[in-house]
Amino acid sequence: MATRVRPSSKRCAVIGGSGFLGRHLVEKLLERGYSVSVFDIRQSYELPGVTFHQGDLCDEQDLLPALKDVSLVFHCASPAPASDDRGLFERVNIQGTRIVIQSCLKAGVQKLVLTSSASVVFEGTDIKNGREDLPYARKPIDYYTETKIQQEKLVLEACDQEKGFLTVAIRPHGIFGPRDPQLVPILVDTARRGKMKFIIGDGTNLVDFTFVENVVHGHILAAERLRSDSPICGKPYHITNDEPIKFWDFMSEVLVGLGYAAPRYHLPYSLVYGLALLLWLLALILRPLVSFKPTFTPMRVALAGTHHYYSCDRAKQELGYKPLVSLKEGIARTVESYPHLRQGA
Numbered sequence: 456m457a458t459r460v461r462p463s464s465k466r467c468a469v470i471g472g473s474g475f476l477g478r479h480l481v482e483k484l485l486e487r488g489y490s491v492s493v494f495d496i497r498q499s500y501e502l503p504g505v506t507f508h509q510g511d512l513c514d515e516q517d518l519l520p521a522l523k524d525v526s527l528v529f530h531c532a533s534p535a536p537a538s539d540d541r542g543l544f545e546r547v548n549i550q551g552t553r554i555v556i557q558s559c560l561k562a563g564v565q566k567l568v569l570t571s572s573a574s575v576v577f578e579g580t581d582i583k584n585g586r587e588d589l590p591y592a593r594k595p596i597d598y599y600t601e602t603k604i605q606q607e608k609l610v611l612e613a614c615d616q617e618k619g620f621l622t623v624a625i626r627p628h629g630i631f632g633p634r635d636p637q638l639v640p641i642l643v644d645t646a647r648r649g650k651m652k653f654i655i656g657d658g659t660n661l662v663d664f665t666f667v668e669n670v671v672h673g674h675i676l677a678a679e680r681l682r683s684d685s686p687i688c689g690k691p692y693h694i695t696n697d698e699p700i701k702f703w704d705f706m707s708e709v710l711v712g713l714g715y716a717a718p719r720y721h722l723p724y725s726l727v728y729g730l731a732l733l734l735w736l737l738a739l740i741l742r743p744l745v746s747f748k749p750t751f752t753p754m755r756v757a758l759a760g761t762h763h764y765y766s767c768d769r770a771k772q773e774l775g776y777k778p779l780v781s782l783k784e785g786i787a788r789t790v791e792s793y794p795h796l797r798q799g800a
């Protein structure tokens with residue numbers, strides 16, 4: 456009778472490994488002696504020690520070969536939040552995650568670590584030092600977040616210590632760092648279009664921004680602590696820099712670091728939110744005739760004008776988490792990594 460070879464605990468797969476967070480995770484895993492199988496809809500780099508599998512995670516036949524002989528899977532693939540394709544979020548984040556779980560079970564994977572998001576509890580109003588026991592948002596800020604909630608529930612409910620399939624979810628917030636395709640590029644684009652002159656509200660709202668290497672550290676700690684007798688099974692963990700900062704101070708530090716002026720004129724939050732809502736409605740009504748994407752969406756205004764920072768005490772106590780890179784150093788390294796986005800470049 457053929458005996459099934461137990462997969463090496465140092466062999467893992469990263470679904471979404473070509474993306475911003477995924478690639479940083481892959482690089483750290485290699486440094487720690489793992490061999491990595493990357494599964495993604497696109498291949499964006501090549502590295503020794505990495506086997507690439509290109510495909511759609513919604514297709515089990517595409518996915519299964521990437522999970523062969525793998526004991527640990529990180530799932531950090533998602534369509535970009537800026538997409539307004541509801542069908543795509545539904546298909547990839549909900550149906551696709553079901554396929555990921557099924558495929559892990561078929562392939563004999565023992566551990567699944569999901570990249571969720573702290574925004575699964577955010578409804579556009581203040582959250583100060585939010586803990587993991589806050590209820591899921593009943594009115595999530597956008598459809599992307601709605602599907603991230605369903606995705607997290609699916610993964611955590613699949614945890615079965617008796618069967619030996621262990622799951623955990625990491626909830627990062629405001630990831631930034633070198634190669635981020637969203638935060639810094641959106642910010643610079645807004646500044647170049649002369650729209651970064653205004654501070655929404657009084658500018659004192661505190662927000663978590665998390666350096667990408669700290670997010671990676673949280674994922675690896677969770678993976679390595681995930682055992683059948685551990686209290687972390689089936690639970691979500693906030694991972695932040697543990698240094699909430701005024702949203703507008705963070706934006707200003709990045710802008711000034713890249714040679715742009717910091718925003719300085721204040722606008723009332725409710726006025727900007729109301730205008731954003733109006734614009735959004737207008738864009739919806741006019742969609743069959745003209746298509747335009749407003750910079751100031753209600754979701755972005757809520758993110759820019761409210762408090763939303765989270766406690767990572769649970770991760771500190773149960774995962775042994777401590778941020779490795781301070782916000783100051785993270786911002787400096789990020790600014791340095793974007794010479795092409797400097798003013799005048």
Ligand SMILES: NC(=O)C1=CN([C@@H]2O[C@H](COP(=O)(O)OP(=O)(O)OC[C@H]3O[C@@H](n4cnc5c(N)ncnc54)[C@H](OP(=O)(O)O)[C@@H]3O)[C@@H](O)[C@H]2O)C=CC1
Pocket residue numbers: 470471472473474475476477494495496497510511512513530531532533534535547551570571572573603626627628629630631636637
């Ligand atoms: N960035 C942030 O601030 C935060 C991110 N997160 C979560 O972290 C995770 C990683 O985010 P981030 O690195 O920023 O995102 P990226 O878009 O950079 O990476 C996601 C990767 O997944 C790929 N992908 C998308 N759909 C599929 C599919 N059907 N099959 C296979 N691969 C697919 C993407 O390809 P393509 O680019 O071609 O679509 C991309 O390479 C996501 O789950 C996100 O929800 C949570 C909180 C904050």
Ligand SMILES: CC(C)=CCC[C@@H](C)[C@H]1CC[C@H]2C3=C(CC[C@]12C)[C@@]1(C)CCC(=O)C[C@@H]1CC3
Pocket residue numbers: 628629630637638639641642645650651653655662663664750751755756758759
């Ligand atoms: C903390 C967190 C969840 C960050 C996520 C990243 C993005 C949602 C932000 C990155 C750049 C931000 C930004 C704005 C909103 C939120 C972001 C897109 C504005 C559009 C808000 C209104 C402005 O005055 C301009 C801002 C540009 C940058």
